[in-house]
Amino acid sequence: MTDLQNRLRELPQISVLLDDLRVAPLMQGRKRDWMTRLVQEVVADLRRRLQADRGPVLTRDELTDQAVAAIVRGHEALLRPAWRRVLNGTGVVVHTNLGRSNLPAAAADAARTVAMRNSDLEYDLAKGARGHRGRGVERKAALLTGAEDALVVNNNAAAVWLAVRFLSRGGPVILSRGEVVAIGGSFRMNEIMAETGCRLVEIGTTNRTGLKDYDAAIEPGATVLKVHRSNFTVEGFTEETGLAELAELCRARGARLVYDAGSGALFPFAEVGLPVGETELAEDVATGADLVTCSGDKLLGGCQAGIILGSRDLIDGLRTHPMRRAFRVDKTTLAALDAVLTQYLAGERRPEVPTIAQLALSLDVLQERAERLLAALEPHAPAGWRGSVAPGRSSVGGGSFSSASVESRLVQWDGPKDDLERCHLKLRLGDPALVGRMNQDGLAIDVRTIAGDEEDLVVAAFVAAWSQP
Numbered sequence: 001m002t003d004l005q006n007r008l009r010e011l012p013q014i015s016v017l018l019d020d021l022r023v024a025p026l027m028q029g030r031k032r033d034w035m036t037r038l039v040q041e042v043v044a045d046l047r048r049r050l051q052a053d054r055g056p057v058l059t060r061d062e063l064t065d066q067a068v069a070a071i072v073r074g075h076e077a078l079l080r081p082a083w084r085r086v087l088n089g090t091g092v093v094v095h096t097n098l099g100r101s102n103l104p105a106a107a108a109d110a111a112r113t114v115a116m117r118n119s120d121l122e123y124d125l126a127k128g129a130r131g132h133r134g135r136g137v138e139r140k141a142a143l144l145t146g147a148e149d150a151l152v153v154n155n156n157a158a159a160v161w162l163a164v165r166f167l168s169r170g171g172p173v174i175l176s177r178g179e180v181v182a183i184g185g186s187f188r189m190n191e192i193m194a195e196t197g198c199r200l201v202e203i204g205t206t207n208r209t210g211l212k213d214y215d216a217a218i219e220p221g222a223t224v225l226k227v228h229r230s231n232f233t234v235e236g237f238t239e240e241t242g243l244a245e246l247a248e249l250c251r252a253r254g255a256r257l258v259y260d261a262g263s264g265a266l267f268p269f270a271e272v273g274l275p276v277g278e279t280e281l282a283e284d285v286a287t288g289a290d291l292v293t294c295s296g297d298k299l300l301g302g303c304q305a306g307i308i309l310g311s312r313d314l315i316d317g318l319r320t321h322p323m324r325r326a327f328r329v330d331k332t333t334l335a336a337l338d339a340v341l342t343q344y345l346a347g348e349r350r351p352e353v354p355t356i357a358q359l360a361l362s363l364d365v366l367q368e369r370a371e372r373l374l375a376a377l378e379p380h381a382p383a384g385w386r387g388s389v390a391p392g393r394s395s396v397g398g399g400s401f402s403s404a405s406v407e408s409r410l411v412q413w414d415g416p417k418d419d420l421e422r423c424h425l426k427l428r429l430g431d432p433a434l435v436g437r438m439n440q441d442g443l444a445i446d447v448r449t450i451a452g453d454e455e456d457l458v459v460a461a462f463v464a465a466w467s468q469p
């Protein structure tokens with residue numbers, strides 16, 4: 001018999017594990033249905049490890065103990081939330097993988113109330129009859145952008161699909177080769193367009209598409225799509241046709257124009273020191289595109305949603321589109337978005353939205369926060385670690401201001417490279433997790449994306465990571 005067969009013979013049997021006194025109590029009632037599968041997965045995992053491992057031979061008892069421990073851990077994990085709070089030390093404000101924008105408290109409260117209590121989001125209280133879902137929210141979006149009307153859908157991907165599908169009705173859709181973008185892992189503009197059933201007409205080149213290219217491509221029934229280059233820039237010998245001149249051309253030639261604005265800024269970000277380049281939705285709408293679409297949780301600072309802006313006629317048409325229901329948002333989303341838009345309507349200077357507040361933090365405040373954090377951490381730092389407050393740069397993220405960054409302050413740790421990496425791993429595995437950034441000087445925490453009331457949690461996370469063996 002081979003060594004491997006010997007090892008595998010010691011694998012505990014499923015039935016034995018199910019009867020184990022440490023496992024059996026976890027199998028009460030209906031739990032048995034899903035716990036059995038967990039036990040099978042643990043044994044399969046162990047088998048794979050034995051097949052791969054050349055380590056010391058383990059006895060059946062040792063393997064059983066390992067399996068039981070994994071089953072208990074797996075059981076515990078399934079009874080905890082499937083997500084974990086993260087302290088964002090990356091300096092990326094709208095972090096696509098860490099939940100994008102954080103809602104203001106007013107929006108979270110509104111979502112909570114609507115989630116737990118009945119509401120009139122789809123009911124006309126005066127008439128005592130069914131009302132239009134989300135109309136009040138959409139009115140606020142329209143007022144803030146100067147559009148006649150607005151429609152809220154599940155996300156911007158859905159907004160673009162619906163807008164193009166509705167206007168093109170299977171006809172030609174003209175798109176610059178410089179704007180056939182990919183967003184995130186699975187959103188590719190050419191593939192989305194294919195799914196609308198339109199005939200995609202790519203024009204121009206990667207680096208240059210001029211008005212003449214559009215002019216030559218427009219045919220009867222054509223729809224032109226312009227896409228904001230959210231997450232990349234092109235430099236060198238380039239030409240891009242602006243939205244205003246494109247709108248003029250489309251008007252003259254009777255073509256429809258859809259603009260995917262990406263982020264959806266409702267605030268002049270130049271005011272907080274970000275470079276000009278990202279237009280505001282009101283400007284996009286004013287240029288005369290037939291439909292403008294954007295995300296609700298990027299620069300807008302709300303929740304996952306897509307907003308489509310346009311004339312009353314077109315938005316009414318979209319409202320009755322057969323696919324609309326498939327893209328409609330949940331009541332909690334509507335309530336949260338409503339509260340965020342209300343912050344914009346109410347704020348005389350700056351809406352109280354965390355995304356904007358973080359981008360607006362002054363260097364003085366950041367310096368002060370970094371110094372305070374460093375002072376709290378230093379007494380706990382392991383020997384050989386050196387902490388400092390260092391200049392760094394935060395980025396907007398979320399595919400906004402693609403190449404722009406703002407000066408920030410880092411709590412920077414230098415020390416043995418392996419220790420730094422290990423510490424970062426422990427921080428990421430903590431609860432709440434802390435995600436920082438490894439740079440050439442070591443491990444850095446950008447204080448811009450750490451909320452003021454999270455500093456104690458950051459200290460506790462480091463202390464816990466440093467005190468683990």
Ligand SMILES: *Cc1c(COP(=O)(O)O)cnc(C)c1O
Binds near residue numbers: 155156158160231306
């Ligand atoms: C982010 C983005 C999208 C996708 O928006 P979601 O709200 O994530 O669906 C589409 N187009 C552009 C230009 C974007 O920047």
